[in-house]
Amino acid sequence: MDVFNGLMQGFAVALSPGALALCFVGVLLGTVVGVLPGLGPPATIAMLLPLTFKMEPTGAMIMLAGIYYGAKYGGSTTSILLNVPGESASVVTCLDGYQMARKGRAGAALGISAIASFIAGSFGVVALMLVAPPLAKLSLAFSSPEYFALMVLGLAMVVLLAGESLTKALLSMLVGLWIASMGTDLFSATSRFTFGQTSLLGGIDFVVVAIGLFAVGEVMANMESSEPAQMLPLPKGLRNLMPTWQDMKDCRFAFVNGSVIGFLIGVLPGAGSTIASFLSYGVEKAVSRHPEKFGTGVIEGVAAPEGANNAETGGALVPLLTLGIPGSGTTAILLAALVLWGFKPGPLFIEESPAMFWGLVASMYIGNVMLLILNLPLVGVFAQLLKLPGYAMYPLILGVSMIGVYTASGSVFDLGLLCVFGLVGYAMRRLHFPTGPMVLGLVLGDAMEKALRQSLMMSQGDLAILWQRPIPAALLAIAGILLVVPLFKKFNAVRVQVIDQEG
């Protein structure tokens, strides 16, 4: 069946009143769980799963998928307003989003994240519809050596996240890598750095680290000032709450970058939306004309990762629907749902269940429009939050952080970890260590170590496997360039200085 007929059939399914209602329920729930830190799409979908047994499967799938991509819209809200990431994929949004809010541009940040989400989310659906089967082959071509090179590329971007001191950024990243190594080793079943704690056997969840470093550390740093904490400036009028035309122009490349990188990373079963958001942020900074401004509140730094985590949803559905291979917790539970409803997700799924596939694709177009309409007016509502004075705002941030961590794991131990990382975050701020590289090291370190060891197991210890294949060779070359270019710049700057002094 060709795409046009398929899509027409899909819209016939998705435009029925029942399906529209379910789609709306899904995206609304998604936005809510996205906004609430801790409660993520996998838990929400799992809770609703028993309900769906009494529903018509296509409608149920439309609703569950709505939660999945809807959450990516809401995730940026608390990142921007409170520096508390609402979802793991919105961690990197904190870097520039929160700084924008501090400069009184919270509305623009929230607005651009909704717009970027819409653009990239729609791109993801188009791509899913047009190129799913050929891209499924790409996802199979990617294996451990390719993942390793991808993670190296990501880590090379630390240089870009560095800020003023490269040494401090690298130290921060090394601590992140160390934390990533905690827990039970997959390959040998040995415990590493668990200090005899059962709770550390599973390693440390990076969301706990990110919330501690970003949110709790920020609150503590703000509390020490003797003068009363200032309210964040908030412009009046809905007009000033929205991104300006200039903002949109600044984000042109970020929209493309977020869409393409998000979708491609999404297709890979071993990567996921968090890595997609970090990579697109890195790329955005790498090609920017003013990379030094990243981290101080540039709008592209919000648009790129927020776009990427939405395009990722379309990508992640490619291996799920064309191969029956789930790449993340959420797609795993969608797969389980399909099996429980009596479908056979696998290579023949699209052929055998066209109504389900095309209905879902069509509903995602509709859902993305609904989300844009739903989220833009919310910008004004959420931005009001910043009118709260410090004595209300900081306890609110701490409360949201703690509830978020506890909802995610239900573990008091994790609350202790949150405090520890809050203190670490405070110390790092005082000592001018950037926190971004630590989170990046933690996110990528685990995946990178696994990919390296898997590659070496495949090649029986021969390192050549890492550059003899074309994709890893290309990715590693780009990483090499990323690492070398700033060195030249630095060398040049030092040389200029020396010449100045001598002259």
Added chain:
Amino acid sequence: MRATENTLSRRLALLAASALLAASPRAWAQAPWKPTKPVDLVVHTGPGGGSDVLARSIAVMLEKEKLLTVRVQVINKTGGNSAVAAAYLSEKRGDTHTIGLFTSVWIATPLTSAEAKVAVRDLTPVARLMLEPAVFAVRADSPFKTMRDFIEAARANPGKLKQSGGSLTSRDSIMRQALQQHTATKWAYVSFQGGGERVAALLGGHVDMMVIEPQEAGEHIRAGKMRVLAQIAEKPLSGYPGVPTLKEAGYDVTVPPQMRGVLAPPATPREVLAFWEDLFAKLHATPSWQKYMLDNQLEEGFLTGPEFPKAIDKVENELRTQYQQAGVKTVR
């Protein structure tokens, strides 16, 4: 929903009252225990994981078959390869409204991690629900048509062939260990965190073979992407006619069966244990359960009573031996 629950409980109350009137005080003292508030069902995987999905399906089946008048809520205690969930269940000592779903991982983890302090036998075994069979699969375009082809190729090129699987303590790894030992051959084992990555590695041609659940393999076989060489099951699987079991293929190796079952906290009162045993025996007999088993190509293995703890001990001993032979450090 609420209304029907109310009428149901009222009806039950009436029933109980009439039973009360009819029975002697002695018999009343022995009235069977039953749960009075929602029951927590603890699993060690996050939402979407194997145990989580099974737990939610059990909750739905119990409701649909009207076997339980209270709600079942699934509690995800992830981390530490089941150690966190086991510790949580152990802390619920004597709690009558908490039970857990366990898998063979719960037996394996305390054997290899000193930090995992709660063994399955420290908890109260209720019932074994099922055995999980598996199949040896290769790509459809693979040169290996039979198990013998693969083993002989491994013999000719020691260490060259590759198998994708889970951690070193997983069943896939033990299977390989046992086969390698039995046939004096060797091939590489590449661990992947997620099941999806393992399948992708096989289909993408990065490894040569994997051990996979029959239901999951089924779809790839239908699409002509995968071929099955042998099955690991006590009895041949209905979905795989003509595929030999390992023994039929000429490799008589014994591996500890992979099981799923129900545990209760330590010091569970005997009448409470009796209730859970009876509940799962009833569930096992329902058409919903039988359909679930068939749809997922699972193997019959319901077991309760004194034989069940013995079966757990047997698996534990076999696993310990296998780990020691594989060079995995055991702590118990």
